[in-house]
Amino acid sequence: MSDSSSPSAESTAVDRPFLIGVAGGSSSGKTTISERLVDLTGEEHLSRIELDSYYLDRSHEPLETRSAANYDHPDAFDWPLLNDHMAALANGASVEVPIYDYAEHNRSGHTRTVHPKKIIVVDGILVLWDRALRERFDLKIFVDTAPDIRFIRRLTRDVADRGRTAQSVIDQYLETVRPAHERFIEPSKRYADVIIPEGGLNRPALEVLLARVRELTV
Template identity: 85%
Template sequence: MSRPFFIGVAGGSSSGKTTISARLVELTGEDHLSRIELDSYYLDRTDEPLEQRRLANYDHPDAFDWALLNDHLAALANGASVQVPIYDYADHNRSGETRTVTPNRIVVVDGILVLYDRALRDRFDLKIFVDTAADVRLIRRLERDVAERGRTVESVIEQYLTTVKPAHERFIEPSKRYADVIIPEGGLNRPAIDVLLARVREVATTPNDG
């Protein structure tokens, strides 16, 4: 089986990474494109009490299981399916369940730090950074975390100021220099998505012996 074409989609929290990745899946088809979220690879914190898990810095590189993610991408590159952990945001931990990801022609990995880890970065055939203004990202994060994750406005703002913003400035924004393509305004940038989709469709229909 030919090696998948790997795409990494990075960017700040609520920049529009998920919108772009989901749009690619929708328009390309699940039989051609598999998607992996970096959030699935948060470290297993089963041995920590809930309160300690709540206080962890989930925007720092140390929060992720890079070895497992790299192992999974290596397996996909060799034509094997993998069992990706399912993360429970309410419990701040892996749920204990997994989902099967198959080595389709295209594999998209999206997350805040997918261009940070060098070993992971070197696996990507196309590296994308979604560049969205900080105020827009904060508003989106507030709306999402309050509506979908049961958070209070105060807790979201506190987390943003203490961990999200510092981590963005220290780790995420500098990783932009590794991107092949920078997409301003994320999922709202229709022309950029159309160009990206054209490239993805080209890859999906072109045989690869790599």
Template identity: 55%
Template sequence: MSKPIIIGVAGGTGSGKTTVSRAILQRVGPSRIAYLQHDSYYRDLSHLTLEERAQVNFDHPDALDNALLIEHLDALAAGRAVAVPIYDFTRHNRKGETRTVHPQPVVLLEGILIFVDRALRERMDIKIYVDTDADLRFIRRIQRDIKERGRSLESVIDQYLRTVRPMHLEFVEPSKRYADIIIPRGGLNSIAIDMVVARIEGMLAAHGAQQPTVAGLTVPDDLG
């Protein structure tokens, strides 16, 4: 297999990255895409107590194990499967098991901070930034963290004011300048998604990649 096309999808919390990513998965075909999420690569914090882990600034780039992610991207590019960590957001730590991701013609990487790291950016062929108004992103963040991560409203607001918003302004928003494509309104922007998919299909055709042989995924409402 020739070197895969590596696509990065970034944007602030609740911007619609997951909707855009899964729309790409559905349209291009999951049988041709290796899907990685930056959130899987939060550092192992098993040496800390649960109370200490809860105080970690998970919105700072240092909270993520980019060295392991880069190792996995290079392995997929070389045609080797990787064991991706599974992160437990309720306990702020990695689980014992991993998820095997096999090499495919396209590697799709999604994450808030993926454009901050130069080594990650240099491995991407297409960089997409999903841009959504801050108030809508904040509402989605509240809904997701309460429903999926067992957080209280007070803890979500506290984390947002203490780390999420400051780190967004310091790291995430400035990284938008590295994007090749900026998608306003997130997953609601079907025209932009059409253009992205057409570009990917053109690159796959140039690589001689096979058409997908299995059905696509169902795209859920995005809270990510």
């Protein structure tokens, strides 16, 4: 079932999209950068995909098992599906992106239609980890934000928006989030073309990025 408001899921005739990957630690500011890019270019020019949409389907597992899974580990993601979707978009075809239900720790069973446009942005903690995905990007960005800032943002977000308790967020951070960041996310920074300290708060770096993207929509 598709939740897209687009009148058609048919392929859109465009030149090969310019693909941008935005990686960085949890709550580093990746979404802020992606949303600024959308605001600048307009939805008619840019499609955005979140890596979180590609968590594996865990319908075969009970809720207790799903809630205990390590969602910051590369094994939590459906890389083949994401790579298939990126290949399709690059070839001018629309795709059905899963919609994830954070309360159920599983795919919701619904999708949203993403169409190929001039620019496609993929953001997520491990966007630069998977080699096949990484090599598709024309521009690779890593958002580098201090651990204490990232933790405070994550705590605030998960309690307010995802119905989590503060203690559960702290436990998850210590048990899986921080170890995964040190093992997988931070090392992927070496693949970035551009490193943006402090994410969306770094206005000079953001303006340089926005100027580059602006050129693509002229």
